[in-house]
Amino acid sequence: MTEPLLKIQGLCKRFGGVVATDDITLDIPEGELHAVIGPNGAGKTTLVSQLAGELTPDAGRILLGGTDVTSMPVWRRSLLGTARSFQITSLFPEFTARDNVALAAQAHAGHSFHFWKDARRETALRDTAHAALSRVGMGDRADVRVSRLSHGEHRQIEIAMALATRPRLLLLDEPMAGLGSSEAAGMLALLRALKRQYTIVLIEHDMEAVFALADRISVLVYGRVIATGAPEAIRANTQVREAYLGENSVAGAGDA
Amino acid sequence: MRFSFTARNLLIAAVIVLLALLPVYTAFSGSAFILTLFTRILILALAATSLNLIMGYGGMVSFGHAAYLGIGGYMVGILAFEGISSGFLQWPLAILVSALFALVIGALSLRTRGVYFIMITLALAQMVYYAGVSLSRYGADDGLTINRRSQFAGLIDLSNRTVFYYLCLALLLGTVYLVWRLINSRFGLVIRGAKSNERRMRSIGFPTYRYRLVCFVVAGAICGLAGALLANFTNFISPAMMHWTRSGDLIVMVVLGGMGSVFGPTVGAVALLVLEETLPFLIGKLGFPLFGESAARAAEYWQIVLGPMLLAIALFARGGIVGLLTRTGRD
Numbered sequence: 243m244t245e246p247l248l249k250i251q252g253l254c255k256r257f258g259g260v261v262a263t264d265d266i267t268l269d270i271p272e273g274e275l276h277a278v279i280g281p282n283g284a285g286k287t288t289l290v291s292q293l294a295g296e297l298t299p300d301a302g303r304i305l306l307g308g309t310d311v312t313s314m315p316v317w318r319r320s321l322l323g324t325a326r327s328f329q330i331t332s333l334f335p336e337f338t339a340r341d342n343v344a345l346a347a348q349a350h351a352g353h354s355f356h357f358w359k360d361a362r363r364e365t366a367l368r369d370t371a372h373a374a375l376s377r378v379g380m381g382d383r384a385d386v387r388v389s390r391l392s393h394g395e396h397r398q399i400e401i402a403m404a405l406a407t408r409p410r411l412l413l414l415d416e417p418m419a420g421l422g423s424s425e426a427a428g429m430l431a432l433l434r435a436l437k438r439q440y441t442i443v444l445i446e447h448d449m450e451a452v453f454a455l456a457d458r459i460s461v462l463v464y465g466r467v468i469a470t471g472a473p474e475a476i477r478a479n480t481q482v483r484e485a486y487l488g489e490n491s492v493a494g495a496g497d498a
Numbered sequence: 499m500r501f502s503f504t505a506r507n508l509l510i511a512a513v514i515v516l517l518a519l520l521p522v523y524t525a526f527s528g529s530a531f532i533l534t535l536f537t538r539i540l541i542l543a544l545a546a547t548s549l550n551l552i553m554g555y556g557g558m559v560s561f562g563h564a565a566y567l568g569i570g571g572y573m574v575g576i577l578a579f580e581g582i583s584s585g586f587l588q589w590p591l592a593i594l595v596s597a598l599f600a601l602v603i604g605a606l607s608l609r610t611r612g613v614y615f616i617m618i619t620l621a622l623a624q625m626v627y628y629a630g631v632s633l634s635r636y637g638a639d640d641g642l643t644i645n646r647r648s649q650f651a652g653l654i655d656l657s658n659r660t661v662f663y664y665l666c667l668a669l670l671l672g673t674v675y676l677v678w679r680l681i682n683s684r685f686g687l688v689i690r691g692a693k694s695n696e697r698r699m700r701s702i703g704f705p706t707y708r709y710r711l712v713c714f715v716v717a718g719a720i721c722g723l724a725g726a727l728l729a730n731f732t733n734f735i736s737p738a739m740m741h742w743t744r745s746g747d748l749i750v751m752v753v754l755g756g757m758g759s760v761f762g763p764t765v766g767a768v769a770l771l772v773l774e775e776t777l778p779f780l781i782g783k784l785g786f787p788l789f790g791e792s793a794a795r796a797a798e799y800w801q802i803v804l805g806p807m808l809l810a811i812a813l814f815a816r817g818g819i820v821g822l823l824t825r826t827g828r829d
Contacts, residue, residue: 294701296697296701315700315705316700316701317699317700317701317702317703317704317705317706318705320700320701320702320703321703325702326701328698328701332695332697332698332701333695333698334690334691334694334695334698335694336694337690337691337694341687345687345688345691345699345702346702346703348684348687348688349699349702349703349704350703354684354685354687354688354704354709355684355685355709355712356683356684356685357679357680357683357685357686358679358680358683359683359684360679360682360683361682361683361684361686361687362682364684403702407702407703
């Protein structure tokens with residue numbers, strides 16, 4: 243068996259008396275779409291923040307492709323291939339969509355101590371940006387300022403920026419948050435298309451989407467993984483039912 | 499959109515043309531005062547332009563920018579005092595030493611954000627100020643007169659008012675062009691991105707601290723050059739060059755003219771300093787028919803009029819004078 247792309251070993255994170263991440267150990271192989279679900283406050287975003295490098299764990303290790311990244315800063319992990327989309331849209335509102343994504347490409351195309359040449363005329367960056375925007379269905383909106391775009395479009399740009407960094411590991415924090423039903427369907431199709439091309443850790447509240455997409459699911463409750471397994475196994479797991487899903491939602495997901 | 503472009507650009511073009519033709523006017527009118535005033539305006543506009551680079555584009559509100567004016571000026575003054583009057587040595591050293599100070603000040607202050615950043619830059623600039631006060635060999639509190647302006651091997655004669663003026667204008671316009679190239683380069687986009695959303699910049703792979711620090715150093719170096727000009731202009735250096743109120747003046751120029759617009763600080767410097775000169779006169783003249791002699795006394799309190807004007811700009815014209823023109827054009 244090959245080495246998993248992402249290895250999480252005994253990860254712990256405390257905020258005062260609250261244990262947000264409680265001894266999490268997970269192996270995520272290359273190409274897997276791994277969903278993390280759990281009730282509000284279970285520590286899902288805290289987990290993603292530690293994987294991305296915004297938070298430093300109190301204990302445990304994170305290995306990406308065999309490299310220990312536990313104490314690496316965010317930007318260095320990004321250069322190693324970890325990309326994150328934010329739960330709450332986090333873009334550069336005064337720039338165009340293309341500028342936003344081109345900036346992500348620029349971060350991965352050598353250093354930026356170039357003081358003279360117009361960066362907006364660097365065709366390689368612009369092309370990468372355009373390809374990423376087209377990939378998420380925003381090709382024709384590339385030159386609109388982000389502050390003038392809709393929430394749904396912001397979510398798409400979030401993904402495009404992550405893709406433009408040519409990641410090995412995509413951390414998607416609730417990509418469907420706040421989307422209308424048709425936008426959500428579009429995002430679902432996009433995630434389906436990205437599956438297999440990238441290793442994905444997906445946090446999502448939309449159970450229908452999670453059970454339709456995920457190869458494996460981990461259920462997080464009070465910072466602890468109470469179950470990890472294929473969607474059918476999670477659905478059948480009584481502990482999960484009691485702790486989180488509830489009879490009705492499991493039945494609903496089963497029908498979907 | 500098209501009109502907005504011309505409205506703003508017309509103002510900028512008008513300012514450049516007026517500045518370029520000013521010596522012609524003063525040659526005819528024989529008034530050296532205007533030329534002297536505008537030489538000072540150009541020098542402070544250069545300093546404000548450098549502040550705008552970090553403040554307007556980088557979001558780094560430095561409340562100690564006048565320190566580099568002082569450091570640049572002191573390099574010229576100290577070297578002149580020690581018998582080295584070559585501008586080819588003085589000016590590069592003024593720029594280099596200012597850059598070094600900016601490196602240290604930036605390295606410390608850029609670890610903080612917001613109000614803390616403002617306070618730390620102010621505190622460090624005050625330390626530089628008191629260092630100037632304690633330089634007893636170079637006049638301490640009283641300052642030091644420079645007997646000989648920087649020499650450029652006979653190529654540029656700084657004692658000629660018109661030559662000096664045009665040198666300042668050329669350096670200002672050159673710097674504005676440099677800043678414009680800079681903010682549209684890769685480096686500039688990183689700086690502006692870090693102002694907009696630093697967390698996101700780091701998450702897409704930028705080590706933002708080093709870019710912000712380099713930007714801070716570039717601004718310090720440019721301001722050091724302005725300091726070298728200022729010392730030559732006044733033939734004098736003193737700690738007052740880097741008093742914290744001077745730092746405040748520079749911020750006012752940037753905000754008044756338009757933060758994040760390459761020509762804003764120049765427009766702001768012209769507006770602020772011309773107002774400072776003309777407001778007392780205007781209040782006295784306009785108030786005389788109404789209030790008689792007391793208007794002349796009121797003129798001493800011209801800042802009471804200037805203050806609300808600045809407040810109005812800050813409240814109602816977020817992009818300063820340049821931004822105001824852009825906006826009215828668009829609507």
